[in-house]
Every structure is written in structure tokens, then in C-alpha cells.
Amino acid sequence: MSDIRRIDPMGGKLSDAVEYNGLIYLAGQVAENLSVGMKQQAEDVLRQIDALLAKCGSDKSRILTATVYVNDMVHKPQMDEAWMAWVDRSDPPARATVEAQLGSPDTLVEIMCTAAKR
Amino acid sequence: MSDIRRIDPMGGKLSDAVEYNGLIYLAGQVAENLSVGMKQQAEDVLRQIDALLAKCGSDKSRILTATVYVNDMVHKPQMDEAWMAWVDRSDPPARATVEAQLGSPDTLVEIMCTAAKR
Amino acid sequence: MSDIRRIDPMGGKLSDAVEYNGLIYLAGQVAENLSVGMKQQAEDVLRQIDALLAKCGSDKSRILTATVYVNDMVHKPQMDEAWMAWVDRSDPPARATVEAQLGSPDTLVEIMCTAAKR
Numbered sequence: 001m002s003d004i005r006r007i008d009p010m011g012g013k014l015s016d017a018v019e020y021n022g023l024i025y026l027a028g029q030v031a032e033n034l035s036v037g038m039k040q041q042a043e044d045v046l047r048q049i050d051a052l053l054a055k056c057g058s059d060k061s062r063i064l065t066a067t068v069y070v071n072d073m074v075h076k077p078q079m080d081e082a083w084m085a086w087v088d089r090s091d092p093p094a095r096a097t098v099e100a101q102l103g104s105p106d107t108l109v110e111i112m113c114t115a116a117k118r
Numbered sequence: 119m120s121d122i123r124r125i126d127p128m129g130g131k132l133s134d135a136v137e138y139n140g141l142i143y144l145a146g147q148v149a150e151n152l153s154v155g156m157k158q159q160a161e162d163v164l165r166q167i168d169a170l171l172a173k174c175g176s177d178k179s180r181i182l183t184a185t186v187y188v189n190d191m192v193h194k195p196q197m198d199e200a201w202m203a204w205v206d207r208s209d210p211p212a213r214a215t216v217e218a219q220l221g222s223p224d225t226l227v228e229i230m231c232t233a234a235k236r
Numbered sequence: 237m238s239d240i241r242r243i244d245p246m247g248g249k250l251s252d253a254v255e256y257n258g259l260i261y262l263a264g265q266v267a268e269n270l271s272v273g274m275k276q277q278a279e280d281v282l283r284q285i286d287a288l289l290a291k292c293g294s295d296k297s298r299i300l301t302a303t304v305y306v307n308d309m310v311h312k313p314q315m316d317e318a319w320m321a322w323v324d325r326s327d328p329p330a331r332a333t334v335e336a337q338l339g340s341p342d343t344l345v346e347i348m349c350t351a352a353k354r
Binding site: 003004006009012013015016018020021025026028101102103104110112114 | 140141180182183184185191194198201202205207208209210211212213214215216217218232234
């Protein structure tokens, strides 16, 4: 058995999460419903991160670092609104937010993070 | 002797790979031949990743996470074609793919990844 | 007491640095003075990285990997000038440099890195 655990390896293209040596590497998460605005997409992304971390025996209080990609910096405040309502304020991760076009023109935000297992 | 091992520190600017505590951090890899299209550039990048991992005593089945930068999302399918032909489908890494302009207008793809040693 | 140490958690939004299991994850650092050019902003960013690493009991010779975001590739040479004057040339990190719009139109460069503790 491998010392690396791969969660949800979608058709072999990528794993939604990879565990190794006490760390959890999540794939970039995007919203399932891309027809909504930035705040709702960010909320959706953060819910997916919660779900993946739960599968790996961790939670948002143990996220170490996050990279947030928004497709238009103009809407960063709406992403941050969702983030602030969600983040564990006594244990926030390191973070960078940059603008990048994502998988489709309707994909407004993608978040990739690394967490510690419990 | 340092507990950090640096591979190919090009003129002291950056290292092509850095090993520490069982992990291997690769520099962003770009194609050597930038005159070809996305699929061939991606194949070239993936070959370089294979070569660097081999130097560090690892291989693609032990990549934990990868960030793929493409300079135009329109050509992501060609990158994915090269990726799918290359990736270890039983052990795919976490991954995010975003659009970003790279070192030159002809640089179509750059991939940065982290792997576990064997 | 947590096994994760968070440095400068600004209002609970993000931590400027996070330490876990011998590694230090820094938040993306930008210049404090955004009215100056690329070279000076990069110097400012690198000074902040030095200061954060010092707070965490590390230094630039122990950076493992860095992602550099510049808002215009045209000014990458000025960033690299500051980088080369700063980097520990016998111990350079893995690095990728990509173009991305950052927190404000005046933010010319942001650097996110991971280092090993001493």
C-alpha cells in the first residue's frame, strides 16, 4: 500500500486531494454552479473545501496556505465577504490572491490550499 | 552539510529542484523549444519534470500537487492531451490550471510541482 | 496549544506566516509603498520576506520554493535585478514567475514562498 493517499482521482486526470506525511494537498476547487455571482461561487468553493478536508480528517482551522485566483480583481471584495464569513478567524491560513482567467469564462474564483491532518 | 539539497542552481538565481525532509519542490518548468504548439510544449515540460524527478530519486507517480499555467485557456485541451498521455492515472496529483502570461509570449505552458521522494 | 503557529493573523483574514512541522508558509507579500517602480517594490517585498522569516527563526538561505507574480512581464528584469542582489546564490529556491494582476493596479509584484525552519 502506498504511503500517498489519493482522494477522488477523477478519471485519472487529477486527484481532488492528496495526503502525504501529515499534509493534505487539495486540487483547485471551483463552484459547481457557475451561473451565479462571485460571492455565491466563493461560498460554494469554500463548502467544497470543507467537504474535502472532512474526508481527509481535517478542517478549515488546519489550513496552512491558500492561493485564491479570481478572474476579475473588481470582484475580490465579494470573494473576501464569503471568505471572512467562513474562515476560522483565530486560525487563518497564509494566503495570496491574484487575478487569472480560469477553466471557463464563467468560472469566477478557484481556490487551492494545503492543510495539516489532525 | 545542509539538510536542504539544491539541484541545478542556475547561476545562483533559482534551483531547478530543492529537496527537504522527503519532499521535492520543482521550479516552474517551460519547454526548451518555444517555437512549437501547446501539445508539444507540454510534452517537453513533462519530460523535463520526469528528468528532474529522476535526479531526485522520485518519479511522476509520487507527485503530490501541480500548478499548470497556460498562456491562453483556449489551448488547455492540447495541454490536457499531453497531460493525460503522461500522468500516472492510478496516482494523479492534485492540480490547478490557470491562465497567465509567462516568461515570453512564446511560452505557452509552465508547470510547477511538488513530489515525495521514494 | 496548537501544533500550528500563526504569525500576524491580520484581523483573522489571513496569517502573514504559518509554521507547521518544520515548514514556514508565508502569505503573498506586496510592497508597502506602491507608488514606486518594480525594482523598489521588489526590494521592499524581499525585505518583508526577510523580516517574516526572521520572526519564524529562519532566513532566505532556507527558502525552498517561491512563486513570483508580476503585473507586467515587461518589468520582470527589474524584479530579477532586485532578486539577484538579494537571493542567497549558493542556496536559491525553486521558483516560478508568472504575470497576474494583483491587489491593486499599482501593485507591481507579489511573492509567496515556503521555507524550512532552522
